[in-house]
Amino acid sequence: MKIAVTSSGATEESAIDERFGRAKYFIIHDTESGESHTIDNESNLNLQQGAGIQAAEIVLSEGAGVVLTGHCGPKAFKTLKAAGIEIIIGCSGTVKTMIDSYKQGDLKPVDAPDVDMHW
Amino acid sequence: MTLQIAVASGKGGTGKTTIGVGLASEMAAIKPGVTYIDCDVEEPNGHLFLKPSITEKRAVSVPVPIVDIDLCNACGACGSFCNFKAIVNILDKVLTFPELCHGCGGCSKVCEAQAIREVPRVVGYVETGTALPGNEHGPISFVQGRLEVKELQATHVIRAARKEMPDRGVTIIDAPPGAACAMVAATKGADLVLLVTEPTPFGLNDLEIAVNTIRELGLPAAVVVNRSDIGDERVTRYCEEEGLEILAEIPHDRAVAMAYSRGELITTAVPEFAERIRGMIPRIYELVQG
Numbered sequence: 001m002k003i004a005v006t007s008s009g010a011t012e013e014s015a016i017d018e019r020f021g022r023a024k025y026f027i028i029h030d031t032e033s034g035e036s037h038t039i040d041n042e043s044n045l046n047l048q049q050g051a052g053i054q055a056a057e058i059v060l061s062e063g064a065g066v067v068l069t070g071h072c073g074p075k076a077f078k079t080l081k082a083a084g085i086e087i088i089i090g091c092s093g094t095v096k097t098m099i100d101s102y103k104q105g106d107l108k109p110v111d112a113p114d115v116d117m118h119w
Numbered sequence: 120m121t122l123q124i125a126v127a128s129g130k131g132g133t134g135k136t137t138i139g140v141g142l143a144s145e146m147a148a149i150k151p152g153v154t155y156i157d158c159d160v161e162e163p164n165g166h167l168f169l170k171p172s173i174t175e176k177r178a179v180s181v182p183v184p185i186v187d188i189d190l191c192n193a194c195g196a197c198g199s200f201c202n203f204k205a206i207v208n209i210l211d212k213v214l215t216f217p218e219l220c221h222g223c224g225g226c227s228k229v230c231e232a233q234a235i236r237e238v239p240r241v242v243g244y245v246e247t248g249t250a251l252p253g254n255e256h257g258p259i260s261f262v263q264g265r266l267e268v269k270e271l272q273a274t275h276v277i278r279a280a281r282k283e284m285p286d287r288g289v290t291i292i293d294a295p296p297g298a299a300c301a302m303v304a305a306t307k308g309a310d311l312v313l314l315v316t317e318p319t320p321f322g323l324n325d326l327e328i329a330v331n332t333i334r335e336l337g338l339p340a341a342v343v344v345n346r347s348d349i350g351d352e353r354v355t356r357y358c359e360e361e362g363l364e365i366l367a368e369i370p371h372d373r374a375v376a377m378a379y380s381r382g383e384l385i386t387t388a389v390p391e392f393a394e395r396i397r398g399m400i401p402r403i404y405e406l407v408q409g
């Protein structure tokens with residue numbers, strides 16, 4: 001399975017970016033191969049509206065089954081849900097520690113968005 | 120044709136409404152037939168000073184798509200058409216985000232399965248009435264657009280408010296602050312745009328952005344420097360370099376701030392302020408009548 005993590009930097013050592021739609025990078029980690037690659041979310045940062053929706057589409061096109069992030073707004077939530085992608089919020093620390101926590105089963109998906117707009 | 124004078128500002132809090140309302144009331148004192156349209160739809164506050172009696176309120180709506188999933192074949196045409204992420208195709212589903220929809224009607228047109236119909240979504244209101252009847256500064260025909268809380272489609276409400284414009288007399292448009300679509304929708308086609316600014320570095324920066332937008336629209340512009348004694352010379356110098364006429368420089372006056380905070384008509388409460396406003400009217404007429 002693939003895990004998408006919102007990241008403030010381009011590597012797994014970077015800190016989590018708490019925003020979903022306007023995250024700087026997405027790090028896509030494949031639990032089977034143990035490999036990761038990075039997606040620059042630059043183009044999305046400047047969107048006035050709908051950044052969360054577009055971010056969800058990116059994550060879907062990467063084939064991720066779960067998103068690890070800090071916060072998730074209602075539009076991104078609705079899109080991720082429709083895509084059948086699980087959402088884990090409240091993440092902090094480095095991308096790597098969150099991936100490890102997830103693999104150990106320490107993180108539970110949520111069933112509602114936690115912020116209002118503009119994340 | 121009515122003469123349209125838009126009062127705009129690169130940022131909020133420059134005294135745009137004070138100037139706009141002041142201009143409307145001073146013009147009405149000279150000649151009847153003045154209309155004031157508050158297009159600052161996110162925060163219309165001209166009414167606080169003009170205290171109009173509202174006689175009509177109409178809803179402004181945007182046609183948004185509704186998808187009949189039984190007819191939808193998940194072709195994806197709607198989502199690839201929409202620039203605003205208001206309709207999105209996820210796997211075999213179609214999601215709609217009505218608050219993002221600009222009501223362009225494109226998605227329903229490109230849907231060959233005819234699975235999309237449009238329903239109106241109310242995003243705001245246009246209210247009309249009369250202000251200051253029986254006052255030496257009135258009467259003023261009053262129009263105000265008001266965007267519903269959390270709604271985003273300000274331009275729809277602004278355009279609807281401007282449709283209330285009469286075909287004669289003078290119309291003062293209080294434009295929303297900034298230089299984005301909403302400001303453009305409020306000023307487009309105006310005979311003159313009065314840019315209200317303050318002589319501070321921030322004021323100058325916002326003025327430059329607003330001037331660029333107004334020039335792109337090809338509209339004649341002039342400047343009013345408010346609180347003209349609080350900053351430095353840079354705004355004046357910029358206007359000189361750009362060939363922008365400064366119609367008035369209005370010094371900071373505690374009496375204006377006091378009258379403002381009490382919601383008083385400032386042209387009545389502060390005679391010095393009224394005089395400055397009145398002073399620019401002849402030149403405004405010259406500019407708009409070419």
Ligand code: SF4
Binds near residue numbers: 184200224226
């Ligand atoms: S009407 Fe236009 S803006 Fe609205 S969802 Fe359809 S394509 Fe997008």
Ligand code: SF4
Binds near residue numbers: 192196
């Ligand atoms: S264009 Fe029509 S048929 Fe195609 S996905 Fe959209 S709603 Fe469905």
